[in-house]
Amino acid sequence: MADLAWRRAPRSRLAAAAPRSPRWRLIPSAVVLGVLAAAVLVVPLVVDLDQQYVDLAAANRPPSARHPFGTDELGRDVMLRCVYALRVSMTVGLVAALISSVLGTALGALAGAVGGWVDRLLMRLVDAVASVPHLLLGIVIVAVLRPSLTAVVISIGLTHWLSSARIVRSEVLSLRGRPFIDAAIVGGSSRTRVLVRHLLPNVAPQVLLATTLAVPHAVWHETALSFLGLGLPPHAASIGNMINDAQRSLLTGGWWMSLAPGLVLIAATLAVSGVGGVWRDRLNPKRRTELTW
Amino acid sequence: MDAQVVSDRGVGKLVLRRLGFAVPVLLLVSFALFVLAKASPFDPVERYFGVRIIGASPERVAQIRANWGVDQPVVEQYLAWLRHAVAFDFGDSLSFQQPVSQVIGDRLGWSVLLVAIGFTLALLLGLLLGTAAAWLQGSWLDRLITATSYTLEAAPVFWLGLAALYVFALHLRWLPGGGLTDADAPVSFGQVATHLVLPVSVLAISQAPWFVLFVRQNLLESFTQDHVVGARSRGLPDHLVVSGHALRTSLLPFLTLLGARLPELITGALLVETVFSWPGIARATVDAALNVDFALLGALTVLATAVVLLGNLLADVLYALADPRVVLDG
Numbered sequence A: 001m002a003d004l005a006w007r008r009a010p011r012s013r014l015a016a017a018a019p020r021s022p023r024w025r026l027i028p029s030a031v032v033l034g035v036l037a038a039a040v041l042v043v044p045l046v047v048d049l050d051q052q053y054v055d056l057a058a059a060n061r062p063p064s065a066r067h068p069f070g071t072d073e074l075g076r077d078v079m080l081r082c083v084y085a086l087r088v089s090m091t092v093g094l095v096a097a098l099i100s101s102v103l104g105t106a107l108g109a110l111a112g113a114v115g116g117w118v119d120r121l122l123m124r125l126v127d128a129v130a131s132v133p134h135l136l137l138g139i140v141i142v143a144v145l146r147p148s149l150t151a152v153v154i155s156i157g158l159t160h161w162l163s164s165a166r167i168v169r170s171e172v173l174s175l176r177g178r179p180f181i182d183a184a185i186v187g188g189s190s191r192t193r194v195l196v197r198h199l200l201p202n203v204a205p206q207v208l209l210a211t212t213l214a215v216p217h218a219v220w221h222e223t224a225l226s227f228l229g230l231g232l233p234p235h236a237a238s239i240g241n242m243i244n245d246a247q248r249s250l251l252t253g254g255w256w257m258s259l260a261p262g263l264v265l266i267a268a269t270l271a272v273s274g275v276g277g278v279w280r281d282r283l284n285p286k287r288r289t290e291l292t293w
Numbered sequence B: 001m002d003a004q005v006v007s008d009r010g011v012g013k014l015v016l017r018r019l020g021f022a023v024p025v026l027l028l029v030s031f032a033l034f035v036l037a038k039a040s041p042f043d044p045v046e047r048y049f050g051v052r053i054i055g056a057s058p059e060r061v062a063q064i065r066a067n068w069g070v071d072q073p074v075v076e077q078y079l080a081w082l083r084h085a086v087a088f089d090f091g092d093s094l095s096f097q098q099p100v101s102q103v104i105g106d107r108l109g110w111s112v113l114l115v116a117i118g119f120t121l122a123l124l125l126g127l128l129l130g131t132a133a134a135w136l137q138g139s140w141l142d143r144l145i146t147a148t149s150y151t152l153e154a155a156p157v158f159w160l161g162l163a164a165l166y167v168f169a170l171h172l173r174w175l176p177g178g179g180l181t182d183a184d185a186p187v188s189f190g191q192v193a194t195h196l197v198l199p200v201s202v203l204a205i206s207q208a209p210w211f212v213l214f215v216r217q218n219l220l221e222s223f224t225q226d227h228v229v230g231a232r233s234r235g236l237p238d239h240l241v242v243s244g245h246a247l248r249t250s251l252l253p254f255l256t257l258l259g260a261r262l263p264e265l266i267t268g269a270l271l272v273e274t275v276f277s278w279p280g281i282a283r284a285t286v287d288a289a290l291n292v293d294f295a296l297l298g299a300l301t302v303l304a305t306a307v308v309l310l311g312n313l314l315a316d317v318l319y320a321l322a323d324p325r326v327v328l329d330g
Helices: A011-015 A023-046 A079-112 A116-131 A132-143 A149-160 A162-176 A179-186 A190-226 A239-251 A256-283 B004-038 B044-055 B058-070 B073-084 B100-135 B140-154 B155-170 B187-223 B226-233 B238-259 B262-275 B281-290 B296-322 B325-329
Strands: none
Touching: A011 B044, A023 A079, A023 A256, A079 A116, A079 A149, A079 A162, A079 A190, A079 A239, A079 A256, A116 A162, A116 B004, A116 B296, A132 A149, A132 A190, A132 B004, A132 B262, A132 B281, A132 B296, A149 A190, A162 A190, A179 A190, A190 A239, A190 A256, A190 B262, A190 B325, A239 A256, A239 B155, A256 B044, A256 B140, A256 B155, B004 B073, B004 B296, B044 B140, B100 B140, B100 B187, B100 B238, B100 B262, B100 B296, B140 B187, B155 B187, B155 B262, B187 B262, B187 B296, B226 B238, B238 B262, B238 B296
16 A cells, blocks of 8 residues: 555645545536536427327337437336426425525524524524434425425425524624624614624525535435325426336336436436535635535 | 543433433424424314214214314323323324334334344445545545445435346346235245345445545545654554554544434435335335324324434444543533
8 A cells, every 4th residue: 555645745734635626526517517407498498399298109118219218108208207307306496495595594694693592592493303304304294284396395495494594603603703793783783784784695605505505405305205105296297206106117127217317316416516515615615525525 | 530430420411411402302393293283284083084074963073072182272182192102102093093102113123123234334334435435545446436425425215226126126136126025925034134135235325425425534634633644654554544543533523423314314214115115114104194194103203303312312422432522521
């Protein structure tokens, strides 16, 4: 083992943690994200194809030139359905991530700005919610509201606000002691004005980042709920529903019906968290971690 | 006062403090679930009657309501539930027509078996591959391990399960594809073991990437720490520096993370069990949710929360035993 990393640059202790260039993550991620976004946004507008088009004569076909991802048990084109499914899943993910960020920001800002027992109470609440497994809590919420699009979005929104609440609180706490806040208070700003005009705008980049990184989680959550049959209604093509439907075909050898949606989901998740990861490293280089790439 | 006494007393305090947090959380979670269940438009009495409620006399409906106690205020109902819950009586499951404790008791063992083996495997995989990746930092093996980890981390666990099911059970026919035993076969060690291979592997493989990346990252960071540099400069061989110095310090935070990882583990197990029709609590959870069986669903959620809190407590105690400074500081 002569080529341990530290051996290569013995003079610099920093060498062992030298980061690779962000380009390696940014460019492929951005390209994949661009292709997927184009597919999701443009294809339904331009291409005159019906994803629900049933062609029983062409059912259960493996991937071919005509149907690159094959067809499902009703003869619907899997690739086209993937595009629509990603559209649904991404919309759910974006909306749910936005809701959870707004909720988290509000509670985190309240805790950080007011402090005292409000802060303690809210942080205990965060800890308490964090102790319940997300998916289980989501299932309970869906069970109460009955499975539907709204129920799924609410269930994700109510379970994913913890990280943004924690981030906003700690940011607000660290900003609170800065001179410009003191200056604002001395200048006669009210508590609300300090919060809205001075604290929140400075937290905004972190919140946006947290929202971006929450999108893959939200999509994952929706997929899992749909897979369990507790998510979107069966006729709506979402990634989870497609994989759920494809389970039956898998037993008769139709592997392509579940392969494609899974790969599309992996590509989308990696692309979003790749871009988010580069952004995060720029924003807080000290908190660099490679756990999300 | 010697260090051992301090640390024992500190650990006791830590446990007390943690329990002081866990009990209110459990109460809060169970109460919130209770309120949620009551707030849902679903009425258990209407469900009990079904269509017959149209012809049923109001007295009879009221009688049932009174018998079940659902005409009481929510807080009183909750307190009644709590009194029974303390004795592990969680009421009757509507969807299984059995006491909830029996439904859970029948299934919990199989879930624990799956989760325990899967978690251990994931840990071992994480330690081995993470150390290997950090040891060979920048090599093709490191890149392979890291890239695979990121990809697996992004893949939904049930999709991995379906892929494994297709390849190993349907295509190669090496392993059974689901259930606890073959149809009609009695429960025996061999049967369960062969049926356990696929679910356990999928669970382990879906959980391992996170540990791999964490171990790798922490090891790389510890390579620059003074005590590691010092050990190297004293001329210790690299493998001793890694195993005796770098790994030791970088594994400390690992202990707390084991606790923090429990919710993900339970979630993963839920999905894996569903894919492989494992007779654990996952099926019961999904059935309970589909059938609005709040007695069962609530009990399962409270149980899972209790497990998570207990895991965190255990992780904290282990951490405090491994690193007494934690208790003294905290």
